[in-house]
Amino acid sequence: MTPDPTPAVEFRAVSRHFGAVRAVDSVDLTIAEGAFFAMLGPSGSGKTTCLRLISGFEKPSAGHILIHGQDVSDVPPNRRNVNTVFQDYALFPHMTVRENVAYGLMVKGVDRRRRRDKAEELLALVKLQGYGDRRPGQLSGGQRQRVALARALINEPRALLLDEPLGALDLKLREAMQDELKALQKRLGITFVFVTHDQHEALSMADSLAVFNEGKIAQIGTPEDVYTRPKSRFVADFVGSSNVLPPKLTRALGGPAAWASLRPESVRLAAVGPVRGTVSAVRYLGAGSRVVLRIGEVEVAAYVPAGDPIPDIGSEASPVFAPAALHVMEG
Amino acid sequence: MLSDAPAVLPERGPADRLTAVFWRHPRVLLVLLLTPPLLWLGVVYLGSLAALLLQSFYSIDEFSGLVVPEFTLKTYAELFRAQNLDIILRTLTMAVLVTLTSAVIAFPIAYFAARFARGRWKALFYLGVMLPLWSSYLVKVYAWKLILAREGIVTWLAERAGAGPLLGRALDEQWFGGSSLSTSPVGTFIVFVYIWMPYMILPMQAALERVPGSMLEAAADLGASRGQAFRTVILPLALPGIVAGSIFTFSLTLGDYIIPQIIGNSARFIGLAVYQFQGTAGNLPLAAAFAVVPIVIMLVYLAIAKRLGAFDAL
Numbered sequence: 071m072t073p074d075p076t077p078a079v080e081f082r083a084v085s086r087h088f089g090a091v092r093a094v095d096s097v098d099l100t101i102a103e104g105a106f107f108a109m110l111g112p113s114g115s116g117k118t119t120c121l122r123l124i125s126g127f128e129k130p131s132a133g134h135i136l137i138h139g140q141d142v143s144d145v146p147p148n149r150r151n152v153n154t155v156f157q158d159y160a161l162f163p164h165m166t167v168r169e170n171v172a173y174g175l176m177v178k179g180v181d182r183r184r185r186r187d188k189a190e191e192l193l194a195l196v197k198l199q200g201y202g203d204r205r206p207g208q209l210s211g212g213q214r215q216r217v218a219l220a221r222a223l224i225n226e227p228r229a230l231l232l233d234e235p236l237g238a239l240d241l242k243l244r245e246a247m248q249d250e251l252k253a254l255q256k257r258l259g260i261t262f263v264f265v266t267h268d269q270h271e272a273l274s275m276a277d278s279l280a281v282f283n284e285g286k287i288a289q290i291g292t293p294e295d296v297y298t299r300p301k302s303r304f305v306a307d308f309v310g311s312s313n314v315l316p317p318k319l320t321r322a323l324g325g326p327a328a329w330a331s332l333r334p335e336s337v338r339l340a341a342v343g344p345v346r347g348t349v350s351a352v353r354y355l356g357a358g359s360r361v362v363l364r365i366g367e368v369e370v371a372a373y374v375p376a377g378d379p380i381p382d383i384g385s386e387a388s389p390v391f392a393p394a395a396l397h398v399m400e401g
Numbered sequence: 402m403l404s405d406a407p408a409v410l411p412e413r414g415p416a417d418r419l420t421a422v423f424w425r426h427p428r429v430l431l432v433l434l435l436t437p438p439l440l441w442l443g444v445v446y447l448g449s450l451a452a453l454l455l456q457s458f459y460s461i462d463e464f465s466g467l468v469v470p471e472f473t474l475k476t477y478a479e480l481f482r483a484q485n486l487d488i489i490l491r492t493l494t495m496a497v498l499v500t501l502t503s504a505v506i507a508f509p510i511a512y513f514a515a516r517f518a519r520g521r522w523k524a525l526f527y528l529g530v531m532l533p534l535w536s537s538y539l540v541k542v543y544a545w546k547l548i549l550a551r552e553g554i555v556t557w558l559a560e561r562a563g564a565g566p567l568l569g570r571a572l573d574e575q576w577f578g579g580s581s582l583s584t585s586p587v588g589t590f591i592v593f594v595y596i597w598m599p600y601m602i603l604p605m606q607a608a609l610e611r612v613p614g615s616m617l618e619a620a621a622d623l624g625a626s627r628g629q630a631f632r633t634v635i636l637p638l639a640l641p642g643i644v645a646g647s648i649f650t651f652s653l654t655l656g657d658y659i660i661p662q663i664i665g666n667s668a669r670f671i672g673l674a675v676y677q678f679q680g681t682a683g684n685l686p687l688a689a690a691f692a693v694v695p696i697v698i699m700l701v702y703l704a705i706a707k708r709l710g711a712f713d714a715l
Contacts, residue, residue, distance in 0.1 A: 125622055127618050147622055148622070148623075148624050148625055152622075154618070154622045156615045156619060162620075162634060164638060173633075174623035174624050175622075176633075177624045177629045177633070225623065225624060247625075304701075366621075
């Protein structure tokens with residue numbers, strides 16, 4: 071089967087301004103059909119506004135938004151075949167879980183029995199069989215999220231939009247939910263677009279992601295692309311715990327005179343090298359230790375595998391790495 | 402230096418000693434705080450209500466005009482006499498109409514205030530709604546008497562706009578008309594709606610404000626039109642507020658005795674009946690029985706509201 075070439079969602083020079091604030095600034099974006107797409111960025115970077123532009127809760131100030139090839143810039147939310155899992159879940163407290171899940175069918179005028187059957191089917195999908203008669207108030211946070219998921223999926227949307235879907239869950243539940251969401255997306259084949267400020271979440275779940283900064287997309291690509299080959303200092307800084315080297319230091323370490331990124335796990339410590347630094351911090355990580363070297367004004371993190379000697383704070387050492395590990399950035 | 406710091410700070414005086422007592426016995430504070438209001442509520446408030454209930458089971462000796470302090474249902478039976486039943490039905494109809502109208506007018510105002518008004522607009526909203534409550538009730542009612550009078554601005558405007566004959570025809574109507582707006586039941590109705598409106602707007606606004614914006618977005622997201630979202634989400638979630646507001650407008654209209662006295666055709670309402678029976682007529686038992694009517698109506702109303710699920714979203 072060849073993949074559908076029409077993208078699920080497309081932004082063409084989309085801007086959304088709030089007064090003088092350019093929340094989204096001339097963004098071009100293509101989300102492939104069936105993708106698990108992440109929009110990553112710090113708060114205020116425009117990622118949530120982009121999601122709301124897709125669902126229709128925000129209107130673009132300029133540009134066009136296409137859902138499966140159709141321009142929806144003038145289509146209200148209720149007629150866009152995309153559904154949202156809200157950050158606060160936004161379950162209707164006066165309805166039972168089943169009524170919540172079946173809401174999308176109810177407003178379409180589907181008869182009661184079909185509604186009930188379909189709702190049960192979706193509750194089973196999110197592993198909440200037997201919870202149909204409860205009220206949202208009687209559920210735990212994780213269960214509420216599953217209800218929100220089932221409710222958003224009942225209309226069989228073209229794309230499912232998730233706004234910080236795991237933000238309100240505790241760590242353990244979050245990790246379990248990540249795997250489950252991923253599995254669910256694979257099974258259903260629906261395009262998932264999710265917004266997060268957590269780089270680990272974005273890297274581990276998405277098969278493609280956009281990093282947002284100040285209303286623009288700083289980089290777009292696969293998690294590996296973005297993590298190992300950041301295009302800019304901002305991406306390197308935000309996405310990884312990468313070292314960001316200023317041009318002077320890059321050259322001193324044998325690269326060109328340009329900003330570069332260097333992942334701590336590719337840096338080892340040696341007694342001799344082109345540049346010397348002072349050990350300023352050591353953090354034990356179990357499988358190894360993260361050692362921070364202070365070189366002039368710059369801090370460079372290195373990785374010392376378990377078993378190797380860990381230097382004392384204040385001692386001197388040189389960072390060494392394979393030349394290929396150095397990634398030169400555009401700026 | 403750090404090791405010099407004492408583990409326990411010295412007691413500074415009686416306030417610290419009292420704090421310690423309250424900390425060790427939290428109940429003491431609770432009892433101290435609750436006793437005065439409970440005494441007030443229990444003795445003065447409920448006590449007077451009990452006295453009222455008791456009075457309503459007495460009767461009046463028709464010969465001497467004295468209250469006979471013996472248990473009887475005779476006084477309640479009197480309520481069902483045609484002229485008394487008339488008063489009850491008239492008051493009830495008025496209260497229902499005032500409440501419905503208030504709800505319809507208040508909703509868009511409350512909705513605007515809850516959903517869209519921010520900062521200065523919100524302050525303006527509160528000021529606009531509360532301002533009428535700061536001035537004397539009597540002054541407002543008399544002001545309305547002038548506004549609605551035959552020589553008043555409403556009639557004048559109606560005539561200017563060419564609606565004079567229409568107004569005249571409406572006032573000719575048997576059961577709500579009169580010689581002018583200020584002497585007709587329509588006038589009474591208008592003033593009731595005006596006077597009680599803030600009591601409808603404020604709880605409604607509070608209820609609407611508690612409906613998160615994301616819930617409306619969720620409804621739209623799932624395909625609901627504005628009308629569907631209103632019926633299935635906003636209205637059910639705002640219902641407790643609407644019911645709370647309607648309790649105010651409904652019960653205040655049921656009990657008011659001043660507005661129908663000043664504006665309208667002097668047809669009697671429950672409040673006016675209570676006022677006259679306990680005053681000029683000296684029939685305290687019948688006045689008490691009349692006073693029980695709004696209480697019973699409100700209880701029935703609340704029971705219906707509860708059954709309709711008005712409090713489910715609380």
